[in-house]
Amino acid sequence: MELKNLKIHFQIRSSFYEEVLRGRRRIIKAVDNVNLGIKKGEIFSLVGESGSGKTTTGRGILQLVKKTDGEILFDQEAVRPGDKAYMRRFRERAQMIFQDPYQSLNPKFTVKEIVAEPLQLMGKALSAADQEDKVIEALEFAGLKPGRDFLYRYPHELSGGQRQRVSIATCFIMDPDFIVADEPVSMLDASVRADILKLFVAMKAQKNTSILFITHDLSLAWLISDRIAIMYLGKIVEIGSAGLIAGGALHPYAQALTSVLTVVGSDIKRERIVLEGETPSPMNVPPGCRFHTRCPYVQEQCRSLQPELREIEPDHFVACHFPRPIENIT
Amino acid sequence: MKAEKILEVKDLRTYFKIREGVVKAVDGVSFVLNRGESLGLVGESGCGKTTTALSVIKLLSDNGTIESGEILFKGRDLAKLTEEEILTHRWKDISMIFQGAMNSMNPVMKISRQIVEVIRLHEPEVGEEEARTRVKELFRLVNLDPDLMDSYPHEFSGGMRQRAIIAMSLALNPSLIIGDEPTTALDVMVQAQIIDLINRLRQQLGMSMIMITHDLSIIAETCDRVVVMYAGKVAEIGPVAEIIKNHHHPYTEKLIKAFPDIYGEREMVASIPGVPPNLIDPPKGCLFAPRCHKKIGKICDEVVPELVAVAGSRHFVACHLWGESHE
Numbered sequence: 084m085e086l087k088n089l090k091i092h093f094q095i096r097s098s099f100y101e102e103v104l105r106g107r108r109r110i111i112k113a114v115d116n117v118n119l120g121i122k123k124g125e126i127f128s129l130v131g132e133s134g135s136g137k138t139t140t141g142r143g144i145l146q147l148v149k150k151t152d153g154e155i156l157f158d159q160e161a162v163r164p165g166d167k168a169y170m171r172r173f174r175e176r177a178q179m180i181f182q183d184p185y186q187s188l189n190p191k192f193t194v195k196e197i198v199a200e201p202l203q204l205m206g207k208a209l210s211a212a213d214q215e216d217k218v219i220e221a222l223e224f225a226g227l228k229p230g231r232d233f234l235y236r237y238p239h240e241l242s243g244g245q246r247q248r249v250s251i252a253t254c255f256i257m258d259p260d261f262i263v264a265d266e267p268v269s270m271l272d273a274s275v276r277a278d279i280l281k282l283f284v285a286m287k288a289q290k291n292t293s294i295l296f297i298t299h300d301l302s303l304a305w306l307i308s309d310r311i312a313i314m315y316l317g318k319i320v321e322i323g324s325a326g327l328i329a330g331g332a333l334h335p336y337a338q339a340l341t342s343v344l345t346v347v348g349s350d351i352k353r354e355r356i357v358l359e360g361e362t363p364s365p366m367n368v369p370p371g372c373r374f375h376t377r378c379p380y381v382q383e384q385c386r387s388l389q390p391e392l393r394e395i396e397p398d399h400f401v402a403c404h405f406p407r408p409i410e411n412i413t
Numbered sequence: 414m415k416a417e418k419i420l421e422v423k424d425l426r427t428y429f430k431i432r433e434g435v436v437k438a439v440d441g442v443s444f445v446l447n448r449g450e451s452l453g454l455v456g457e458s459g460c461g462k463t464t465t466a467l468s469v470i471k472l473l474s475d476n477g478t479i480e481s482g483e484i485l486f487k488g489r490d491l492a493k494l495t496e497e498e499i500l501t502h503r504w505k506d507i508s509m510i511f512q513g514a515m516n517s518m519n520p521v522m523k524i525s526r527q528i529v530e531v532i533r534l535h536e537p538e539v540g541e542e543e544a545r546t547r548v549k550e551l552f553r554l555v556n557l558d559p560d561l562m563d564s565y566p567h568e569f570s571g572g573m574r575q576r577a578i579i580a581m582s583l584a585l586n587p588s589l590i591i592g593d594e595p596t597t598a599l600d601v602m603v604q605a606q607i608i609d610l611i612n613r614l615r616q617q618l619g620m621s622m623i624m625i626t627h628d629l630s631i632i633a634e635t636c637d638r639v640v641v642m643y644a645g646k647v648a649e650i651g652p653v654a655e656i657i658k659n660h661h662h663p664y665t666e667k668l669i670k671a672f673p674d675i676y677g678e679r680e681m682v683a684s685i686p687g688v689p690p691n692l693i694d695p696p697k698g699c700l701f702a703p704r705c706h707k708k709i710g711k712i713c714d715e716v717v718p719e720l721v722a723v724a725g726s727r728h729f730v731a732c733h734l735w736g737e738s739h740e
Contacts, residue, residue, distance in 0.1 A: 132600040242688060272457045273627060273671045278684040299601060302673045306682065329675045343605035344630075344675060357605045361570055 084144065084177075084261055084293060085120040089153035091136075091143045095366065111365050113139040115317040116153070118392065121261075124291040126283060128304035128325070130340070131314035134362055137297045140314070141263040144295065145179050146170070157261070175205055178259040182266040184246035188238040195234040198222065198252050205257070221252040225282060244275035251282055258290065265297045280307050302344055305329040310398075313337045316365055316373045319392060323399040333395060333406035335378050372404065380405065416447035418485075419589060419621045420469070425482035425492075427461075427468045434693040438464040438477070440645040443720075446589070451615060451622040453632035453653065455668070456642035459689055462625045463512075465642070466591045468492075469623075470507050471499045486589070505535050508582040512594040515574035518566040525562040528581045535585055551580040554617075555610060572603035579610065583618070591623045596631060608634050629672060633657060638727075641665045644689050644700040647720060651728030661723060661730040663707045699733065707734055 091114040114136040121127045129137040142148045144155060146164045155162045157177065163169045181187040188197055198218045202209065209217070215234070222230035225248040238246055247267060254262060264283065268276040284307055286292045298304050304311050304325065311328040313321045313336065321334040332338045339356040358377045363369055369376050375385040384404050392402040427439040439461045446452050454462040467473050469484055471491065484491040486506065491499060503509075511517060519527055528551065529544040539547075549559040555576040566574055575595070582590055592611070596604040612635060615622060624636055632639050632653060639656050641649040641664065649662040660666055667685045687704040690696055696703060702713040712733050720731040 132602060273629075274457050274668065274685040276684070277671060277682040281681060284681070301601075302675050305675050306673045306679065326679070340601060341675070343601060355605065357609055358602050361572055361603065362600075 084295070085154075085156040085159075086117055086140075086144070087154040087156065089117045089140065089143060089155065090115055090151040091139050091148060092151040109366055112317050112368060113365060114143060115368075117314075117317075117319055119312055119319065119322065121293050121295060122309075123260075123293055124287055125310065126287055126294045126296055126308040128296045128298060128308040128311045129314060130298055130301050130304050130311055132299060132362055134316070134365055135314040136317040136365070137314050138265055141179070141265050141295060141297050145177055145263055146173070147179070171205075175257055176259050177261040177263070178254040178257055180247075180250050180254055180262060180264040180267050183270055184238075184243055184250055185270070187250055188246055190238050193235050193237055194222070194227075194241075194249055197238075197249060198256055201253060201257050217256055218252075221256040222249075224255055224285075225249070225252040226278060227252065243271050244279065247271060247279055248282070251279070255286065259292060261293045261295070262286070263295045263297065266299070267296075268303065269298070269300070276303070283307060301329065301340055313340065316362060316368060318373060318402065319400075320374065320402045321400065322392070327399055331408060333399075333401045333408060334374075334403045335380055336374050339379075372402075380407075416450070418445055419448045419450075419487060420446040420623075421483070421485040422465070422469070423483040423485070425465065425468060425484065426480040427464050427473065427477060428480050429474075429477045431476065431693075436692045437695065438645055438692060439468060440692075440695075441482075442640075442642070442645070442647055443482075444640050444647065444650060446621055446623065448588070448621055449615075449619045450638065451624060451636045453636035453639040454623060454625045454642060455627065455629055455632055455639055456648075457627060457668075457685075457689060459692075460642045461645040462627075462642055463593055464645075466509065466593060466623060466625055469591065470503055470509055471496070472509075501535075504531055504582075504587065505585045506587055507589045507591065508585070508587045509591040509593065510578055510582050510595045513598050514578040514595070515566075515571050515598070518574065518578070520566055523563050523565055524569070524577050528562075528577075528584055531581060531584050547584065548580075551583060552577075554583065554614070555580045571599055572606060575599060575603075575607055576610065579607075579614070583614070586618075587620070589621045589623070591625070593625045594627070595624075597626070597628070611635055629657075629668060641668065644695065645692055646700060647729075647731060648701065649728075649730045649732075650720070651723070651730075655728050659728075661735045662701075662732045663705050663734070664701050667706075699731075709734055 093111045093113055095109040095111060117140055129140060131137040139148060143150050146162065162173060195218055198221055199214055202214060219230035222233055227233045227245065227248050268279050283294055287294060296304060296308055308325050310322060311325050312319045315336050321332055321337045328337060329341055332341055339358050342354065342356040360377055363376060371387045372385040372390050375381045382405060390402045390404045392400045395401050395406060423443050425439055425442045429436040429438055442465055454465060456462055468479055479492050482492060525545065525548050528548045532544045532547060533539055548562050552559040552562050557573060557576050569577060596607050599607060624632060626632060636653050638651060639653050640647055643664050649656060649660060649665045656665060657669060670683045673682050685704060690700050698714040698716055699718050702708055718731045718733050720729045723730055
């Protein structure tokens, strides 16, 4: 999966007077010129705060929102949202797991119906027995063992973690090549998160699935992914390997994000960089570097010139005019 | 100097009656909170953290009752007070910041008005102007621009609303603040800002605080002591640093291991297998036994472990494992 200059803008409806008579249109640039590539069998994390555009990027990739401009390539081939036959195949191969397992499962369906539904929709003609076997296999992969016991349960009988496992089984049964997982564990207790995350790692190991993991929690991203991209206001500010981002980020925003991660039981006390104020509205993006209004090391150039994402060392990209390692800051 | 007890909860039992039976949500919880101290309550969902706090200010839903136990606030037993009597304590002595509180403000009322209302309801002798001056001071205290006090809640961002709620909870100078997941719904950076604010206010005003959260890392940042709860009972209690480094209850150990340490080795965090027990018909013996990885035998299944002192008098643990190796 590759994104080239992806832009997704939303137009805000304002009054007739504003729109037609004064010709003023307000546009939210939710995703603005995002470039990234996800390799086969890679877990790639997109980390950012609310409003950073990480979810919109994920939805854009799966054609759940329309892109404004740019290219989305899947297997070196542009995704063709208008081509029905192509999209049918695309929907089979690229799946999404949503954040809230309390809303994403149909309460009137049994677990078996939920998990088997994609098979039926894709017109896979299977005998009832084969279908049941596949459902059980998917459930057991997702950690609902023995799978047979769960077939005729309804979502309300399951805990949050179990529901999320059902969504993962539903996704697994299609044997997808690519999965967008949008905050799959943020609604769950810390005590069950780990097992759900392990499923993604297992899926990657067994099926060589590529996964785009969208999260606000940098420590979870660090735990399971190969590479991490940090987003701020619709742009990627830094991309690098997981260890690099967690330990040696160069962009001031990425550094601040890692510094405020609270850690249990660690002796190392890092200087916390708590940024002042809040992320500006994406309707009103600051000129120059988008982060300059909150950057602790802002310089004149940052206010007018937008930094491009450039490769500082192999496989490490930063969008900052003056990147510097955190140790050198006094 | 001996620390002054501001709140002492003794053997609190809060039960809920539902159609299927009686849920023993809080079953024999005891702890002490000293003046100026911050105490964390931590555990998985449904372990009784919030119910304990709601019992303290008696905001339980209609089917919940405090079956037994004492809640001594400055020596007065709140458990025995009537609804009318407890009203005089809420806000004035104890105030609570609820989970998702920033969404609990009245959307059609200016924020200043909402805070003034709280002040004048409890202190009718305070005039409108004086109350407004106080709101201004409160806004300054929580780093909000006092000129914005006449805004409506929707004009504020989540972080600002949370600050306003904190300002409101401080309006009557309570000596105890209970925060129920006060930072959970916020962004990472805003969360860090609110934690800094809470820590500053605690020092500045000498408040006592009870912090309820499932996130141990927040406890590590804001609390002096921590109560680890499991299935309505106290599993372990002690100073935060001591609990994190030198815990003795297998549940505490599992809970800590569920958090990744990005400064350490990248190792997959561990889940706690199984689910907390059904509190309508809890198992005999230690309630954690069915999920415990260090079970030592029959005693765990049959005898409820008592809370015993570990080191000196500050650290207590309820586990047979500890009793076994130290008797």
